[in-house]
Amino acid sequence: xxxxxxxxxxxxxxxxxxxxxxxxxxxxxxxxxxxxxxxxxxxxxxxxxxxxxxxxxxxxxxxxxxxxxxxxxxxxxxxxxxxxxxxxxxxxxxxxxxxxxxxxxxxxxxxxxxxxxxxxxxxxxxxxxxxxxxxxxxxxxxxxxxxxxxxxxxxxxxxxxxxxxxxxxxxxxxxxxxxxxxxxxxxxxxxxxxxxxxxxxxxxxxxxxxxxxxxxxxxxxxxxxxxxxxxxxxxxxxxxxxxxxxxxxxxxxxxxxxxxxxxxxxxxxxxxxxxxxxxxxxxxxxxxxxxxxxxxxxxxxxxxxxxxxxxxxxxxxxxxxxxxxxxxxxxxxxxxxxxxxxxxxxxxxxxxxxxxxxxxxxxxxxxxxxxxxxxxxxxxxxxxxxxxxxxxxxxxxxxxxxxxxxxxxxxxxxxxxxxxxxxxxxxxxxxxxxxxxxxxxxxxxxxxxxxxxxxxxxxxxxxxxxxxxxxxxxxxxxxxxxxxxxxxxxxxxxxxxxxxxxxxxxxxxxxxxxxxxxxxxxxxxxxxxxxxxxxxxxxxxxxxxxxxxxxxxxxxxxxxxxxxxxxxxxxxxxxxxxxxxxxxxxxxxxxxxxxxxxxxxxxxxxxxxxxxxxxxxxxxx
Amino acid sequence: xxxxxxxxxxxxxxxxxxxxxxxxxxxxxxxxxxxxxxxxxxxxxxxxxxxxxxxxxxxxxxxxxxxxxxxxxxxxxxxxxxxxxxxxxxxxxxxxxxxxxxxxxxxxxxxxxxxxxxxxxxxxxxxxxxxxxxxxxxxxxxxxxxxxxxxxxxxxxxxxxxxxxxxxxxxxxxxxxxxxxxxxxxxxxxx
Numbered sequence: 123x124x125x126x127x128x129x130x131x132x133x134x135x136x137x138x139x140x141x142x143x144x145x146x147x148x149x150x151x152x153x154x155x156x157x158x159x160x161x162x163x164x165x166x167x168x169x170x171x172x173x174x175x176x177x178x179x180x181x182x183x184x185x186x187x188x189x190x191x192x193x194x195x196x197x198x199x200x201x202x203x204x205x206x207x208x209x210x211x212x213x214x215x216x217x218x219x220x221x222x223x224x225x226x227x228x229x230x231x232x233x234x235x236x237x238x239x240x241x242x243x244x245x246x247x248x249x250x251x252x253x254x255x256x257x258x259x260x261x262x263x264x265x266x267x268x269x270x271x272x273x274x275x276x277x278x279x280x281x282x283x284x285x286x287x288x289x290x291x292x293x294x295x296x297x298x299x300x301x302x303x304x305x306x307x308x309x310x311x312x313x314x315x316x317x318x319x320x321x322x323x324x325x326x327x328x329x330x331x332x333x334x335x336x337x338x339x340x341x342x343x344x345x346x347x348x349x350x351x352x353x354x355x356x357x358x359x360x361x362x363x364x365x366x367x368x369x370x371x372x373x374x375x376x377x378x379x380x381x382x383x384x385x386x387x388x389x390x391x392x393x394x395x396x397x398x399x400x401x402x403x404x405x406x407x408x409x410x411x412x413x414x415x416x417x418x419x420x421x422x423x424x425x426x427x428x429x430x431x432x433x434x435x436x437x438x439x440x441x442x443x444x445x446x447x448x449x450x451x452x453x454x455x456x457x458x459x460x461x462x463x464x465x466x467x468x469x470x471x472x473x474x475x476x477x478x479x480x481x482x483x484x485x486x487x488x489x490x491x492x493x494x495x496x497x498x499x500x501x502x503x504x505x506x507x508x509x510x511x512x513x514x515x516x517x518x519x520x521x522x523x524x525x526x527x528x529x530x531x532x533x534x535x536x537x538x539x540x541x542x543x544x545x546x547x548x549x550x551x552x553x554x555x556x557x558x559x560x561x562x563x564x565x566x567x568x569x570x571x572x573x574x575x576x577x578x579x580x581x582x583x584x585x586x587x588x589x590x591x592x593x594x595x596x597x598x599x600x601x602x603x604x605x606x607x608x609x610x611x612x613x614x615x616x617x618x619x620x621x622x623x624x625x626x627x628x629x630x631x632x633x634x635x636x637x638x639x640x641x642x643x644x645x646x647x648x649x650x651x652x653x654x655x656x657x658x659x660x661x662x663x664x665x666x667x668x669x670x671x672x673x674x675x676x677x678x679x680x681x682x683x684x685x686x687x688x689x690x691x692x693x694x695x696x697x698x699x700x701x702x703x704x705x706x707x708x709x710x711x712x713x714x715x716x717x718x719x720x721x722x723x724x725x726x727x728x729x730x731x732x733x734x735x736x737x738x739x740x741x742x743x
Numbered sequence: 744x745x746x747x748x749x750x751x752x753x754x755x756x757x758x759x760x761x762x763x764x765x766x767x768x769x770x771x772x773x774x775x776x777x778x779x780x781x782x783x784x785x786x787x788x789x790x791x792x793x794x795x796x797x798x799x800x801x802x803x804x805x806x807x808x809x810x811x812x813x814x815x816x817x818x819x820x821x822x823x824x825x826x827x828x829x830x831x832x833x834x835x836x837x838x839x840x841x842x843x844x845x846x847x848x849x850x851x852x853x854x855x856x857x858x859x860x861x862x863x864x865x866x867x868x869x870x871x872x873x874x875x876x877x878x879x880x881x882x883x884x885x886x887x888x889x890x891x892x893x894x895x896x897x898x899x900x901x902x903x904x905x906x907x908x909x910x911x912x913x914x915x916x917x918x919x920x921x922x923x924x925x926x927x928x929x930x931x932x933x934x
Contacts, residue, residue: 180921184791186784186901187925258794258833 129310133303134296141295142288149284156280160273164249165242168267171201172253176265179209180255183217183263191218203270205248209255210264217263247271309334313343326354377419381412388412422554425485429561436479436565440590443483443515444474444508450487451506454495462500465491468507474515475590478566486562489555490519490583497581498523515589520582526574534572535560563587612636613726616655618648618674619663619692624715628661631719637726645669652678657687659726664693664704672707679708690725692717784902785895786823789814789856789880792893793833795922798853798876799915803836810836813843813852815868816861817882824856847871854878857891865891876915880904892916896927903927 175194182191195207195218209218242251249271255263309332316330329347334340388405391397397405428434451467458465476483487506494504502522509516526534535556563570568587574580615637619625625641632639640655642648645668652660652674660678664671671691678684689711691704696714704712711725779787793810803810810833814821821842828838841852845867855877857865865881869890872879880893887894892910896903905928911918923929 181795181925185788185922185925186903187927190925257791258831 130303130307133307134299137299137303138292138296141299142292145288145291149288153277153281153284157273157277160276161244161271164269164271164273165251168242168249168251168269169253171198172251172265172267175207175209175267176253176255176263179218179265180257180262183209183211183255184257188218192220192222194218195220198267201269203272204267205270206266206268208266210266212262214264244271247274306334306336306339309336309339309343313339313346317346320350326350326357374423378416381416384408385412422558426554426558426561429558429565434565436482438477438479440475441478441480441483442473443476443517443587444469444472446480446483447487447506447508447517450484450491453488454491457495458504461495461498463495463498464503466503466505468505470508470510474508474510476515476566476587477590478587482562483566486559486585487517487519489559490585493555493583494519494521494523494581497521502580510589513589514586516584516586518582518584520580522580525577525579525581526572527576528574531572531574535570559583559585611727612638613659614638614655614657615659615661615726616640616642616648616651616657617661618642618645618651618666618671619661620644620666621663624663632726635723643667645671645674649674649677652684652687653681659688659690661690661692661722662709664691664695664700672703675704675707675709688726690722780819780823781902782817782819783823783827785817785820785856785882786827788895788902788904789820789824789854790827790831790833790838792878792880792922793838793854795919796878797917797919802853802876807836809839810854811839811841811852812854812856813841813847814856814858815843816858816865817856818860820856820858845871851875851877854880856880856882858882872914874913874915878916879910879914892918898927905930 175198178194178197179191182188182194191209195209198204198207198220204220207220208216211217242249247270249269251267251269253265253267254261255265312333313330316328320326320328327350329350330343332340332343334343385408388409391401391405392409425434448467448469451465451469455465491504491506498504498521504519504521507518507520509518560570563585566587568585571584571586573582573584615632617625617628617632617639618641619628620643622643625643629639629641638657640651640657642651643666645666647668648660648662648666649669662671662674666674669677671693675689675691678687678689689709691707691709691712692715693700693712694715696712701712713722713725789812793812812824812828814824821840825840828840831838843852843855845864847855847868851872853876855868855872857868857879859882861868862883865883865888869879869881869888873890878893879891880895881887881891882895884894884896887896887905887907890907890910890913892907892914894905894907896905904926906918906923906926907930908918909930909932
């Protein structure tokens, strides 16, 4: 609770400071305004008074009657705070005074004011004012008044009141804010409490109540609750996974152990010297079969784990899916027959290309078919079909087997899940088949879906894979670099031919397939380029200026770097003798112009790479 | 000492003494004008009086008609007043100063000053203006003639004046209370 208290204290401090500053500023402003307006008031007041006096003493000044002026001044005696009232004549000499004797020596016009510019002046306790007396626009004298002002007193009074107001205001603010801040603080306090409780008791089912209407606090509380919910889910799935793992280990141990008994027995038999050959033969068969089973199990496990850790690598090449499915179906024909199941394949005769790994693709359908066979009772039907749309190829494996309850349809793809543990006897009894299948489908950028109406109503698995565009063999006309037009492995080539057109055409074709091609038109340059560039392949014309093709080949083969590269000769001469000479010079191949592109491409790309700088294909295993 | 040097010394001393006396004797004055002479003061009064007097309607042709001040019996006052009146306005009216003699011409002046030199004819002047809206100002401190509205006198070393309310009302003019306040004496009853 200590942090919440200090939050409250912080808020209070902030609000008090703000209020205090605001109050002080306004108090000071008001005080200042009062002070100046007092002064102004006093001055105006005195000025009005002086004006009246001036008017009154005007005749006296005009007609030299100081006594009359004295009388007029005397009428000021009631004025509060008047200290001195004097009248000066046109020469600045004293004319009349009230009170008659103040002990102050009456000067001539007070030196502060020049005769031409009368004005006022504040001292600490008095206000002095000089005012000109005029008659018909002519200055005939001056009135000089001195009053005591009580500004200081008034200001102090006012300040006292203001201080009281400020203090009172602060106290009030403190009270009010104390109430108001609860609206903000309490929800936060509640969340804090719940948080502490959760951490204390590790109880993820607790939730913080939503009591605030402030947006941010609402967000906080909701997020907090959601996080708790997620932790709950995570915890339960962890526990679930843990349990599943235990089950899996148990099953795994069991399954691995299964083959061991017959294997042990078989070995026993083989160890005995007196076993008849037929029995020995049977034992060997048993051994072999059980080993295969165990190996398959372990291989599957390895695959799943490799995919999970991202270590499985797939080849990526154009694959005829129709063919793959056909092969898989063929594998299962005997098994289906054995179990009295009818297995039908509806596959198109023309190829249907996708990009992927043919072995793995086959594995997918093998798994699906294996499941179909396993979970369909005798007399049932299994059907495999392939359809292709514009962008997708869809393969369906459907059966009339025991089906999968809708509630389980997502779970069957999970690791270690088996819909029906009754029939676990058999291959791959660990429930890995569908998991692997889905993982592999996903690696091929595809999707796998399951349709089943429920128990006893059969099931249909559909695999969708992205179709390889424009790859069907009859559609190959364009030179654009589609995936199928690209070689699996880009090569580095040097093309040497003094026929510029031919060289450029070759350059174009090969670059389109993703290779790196350098073109030269001279034998000497060709030799230099080959030796410095060290390409994978060199295609040399025989009749070149500088050095002819044979000579280039000979010299290339003499160099250390040049012994490995693929040398292809192209020439207009195609006689047997020409081919022989090429072979003697060190060429690997001889092509006669006009050359067939397919032939050349096949030559280049079907060869294993022979240069250490080439890009390696991903390793399997 | 030679007689010559003695003479020089004596002359010097005399000069110094008179200078000293002069300096001492010059009264300390404030800022402003040097001491006004008597006639100047009287002239000043004469042009200030009209500001405190109400003439009956019809006394002036228009709002800008001048106030005519007739002077007699004092050259100096006449001169000083003429000088003072130049460019001055009283209640928005210019001042016109005239030297008058008997018989008074019509239209009558607004203000009539009868100086000391015209003592003999004072009575005639007054009777010729009696009943007419004229502010008569006499300058006979010791014996003011009857019928004069104002009379200048001296008091405490200053030039003051006395006022006669009956004379004023007889002439149909009204004297301001402010003026009466500063009069040395105010006659309000017919003696």
